[in-house]
Amino acid sequence: MKISRKIKNIKPSPTIAISSLAGEMKRKGINVINFSAGQPDFPTPENIKEAGIQAIRNNHTKYTPAPGIPEIREAICRKLKRENDLEYTPDRVIVSSGGKQSVYLALQVLLEEGDEAIIISPYWVSYPPQVSLTGAKPVIINTTIENDFKTTAEKIEKYITDKTQILILNSPNNPTGSLFTKNELEEIADLCVRKNLFVITDEIYEQLTYDNQKAFSIASLNDDIKKITLTINGASKSFSMTGWRLGYAAGPKEVVGAMSKLQSQLDTHAVSISQYATIEALDNGAESTRKMRESFDERRKYVVKRLNEIDGIKTNVPKGAFYIFPQVSAYYGKKHNDTLINDSVSFCKYMLEEMKIALVPGSAFGDDNCLRFSYAASMEDIKNGIGRLEEGLKKLEG
DSSP, X not given: OXXXXXXXXXXXXXXXXXXXXXXXXXXXXXXXXXXXXXXXXXXXXXXXXXXHHHHHXXXXXXXXXXXXXXXXXXXXXXXXXXXXXXXXXXXXXEEESSHHHHHHHHHHHHOOTTOEEEEEESOOTTHHHHHHHTTOEXXXXXXXXXXXXXXXXXXXXXXXXXXXXXXXXXXXXXXXXXOOOHHHHHHXXXXXXXXXXXXXXXXXXXXXXXXXXXXXXXXXXXXHHHTTEEEEEESTTTTTOGGGOOEEEEOOHHHHHXXXXXXXXXXXXXXXXXXXXXXXXXXXXXXXXXXXHHHHHHHHHHHHHHHHTSTTOBOOOOOBTTEEOOBOGGGTTXXXXXXXXXXXXXXXXXXXXXXXXEOEEGGGGTOTTBEEEEOOSOHHHHHHHHHHHHHHHHTOBO
C-alpha cells in the first residue's frame, strides 16, 4: 500500500501528541502536571450545554446546509458587528468543524502549487503543514523575544515575491500571547492593500486579552483591506468548547463560497448540535468569558512573576491567549547524569521524564530557544509545576 508523499512529509501535531502522552502517564498513576494543553481548563458554560441538549431534544440532528444553518450565520454577523466593527451578510460567512478546519479550507481554495504564503514565527503548529498540503511553500519570518515576537510591515515587505499570495496573521498569538496594536495592523494593512496580498487572520483568542488591551480585527480598519481579508474565529477558546468543534470564517463572497463547496465534499458541515449551542454562546456567553478571562489573568501575572525570578529564563509579557513562551536556551549544553540538554525537545523531554511536567518544545512553533507553557491549569498545579521546573533546572550541571 502506498501512502502519498505529501502526507508522509507532514508530522502529527506536537501539541496534541504531548498532551496525549501526559494524559496516558496520568492514567498510569504518574503524577504529571500538564502545561501542554491548548484548551481552557473550564467546563463549557451551563447555558451553552443546555442549548446543545435542547437541540437534541428538538431533533436538530439532521444534515444542515454546508456553510451552516442560517441562524448561526446570522448570530456570527451580529457578533462581528457588535464586537469587531465588521459588517457581513450571512452569505459571506461559513461555519466549519473548528477554526483549524476554517484555516485548512481557506488555504486549499486560495493556494496552488508553487505559490507562497508568509507565516510569522513563532506560529501555531498547523500553519506550515497546512500550507504545504496545498503544494505551496510556507515562507517564515522569524521574530525574537526582544521585539515581543512581532514583526513589522517593513520586514514583511522584504519577504514578498511574485509568488506570494497570502499573509497569515494570528493575534493574540499562539504560542507567545503577543498582540498586534492597531497602529501595527494599520501599517500591515496598508502594505497588503498596496501589494494586493490576501490576509488570513486567525482571531480565535480575541476575547482573551489583558492589561486593558484590545484585539483589533485588521479587516475592520478600512474597506480596502476588508476586501482582501478572511477573518477566522470560533467557539473553542472563548467559550471553552474545544470538543464541540465549531469554527467560522467571514470574508469575500467568492472565497467563502469556494470554501463551502470544498466543505460539502469533505465533512459536509459542522455538527448540527454544536451550531445551535454556539448561537447561545455568541448571543449570551459574554459573562462566562469575562470570568474565565479574569482567572487566566490572575494566573498569567503569577506565571510571569515566577518565571522571571528563575535565573536563565527570559520571558515576554503575554497580552492575550493563555500561553507564555519563555526562552530557556541558557540551559542548553547542561547535563543531568547522562542526559544532555541541547535543544527545546531534549529540555522538555527531561522535564517530563525527570520532573513530571509536560511542556511543548518551542521548535514545534518555529523557535527552538523557547518552550510553550500553557497556564490553562489550576493555580495549585501552576505553583507546584513551576516549583518542579525550578528544581529540575537546579539539577542541571555544566
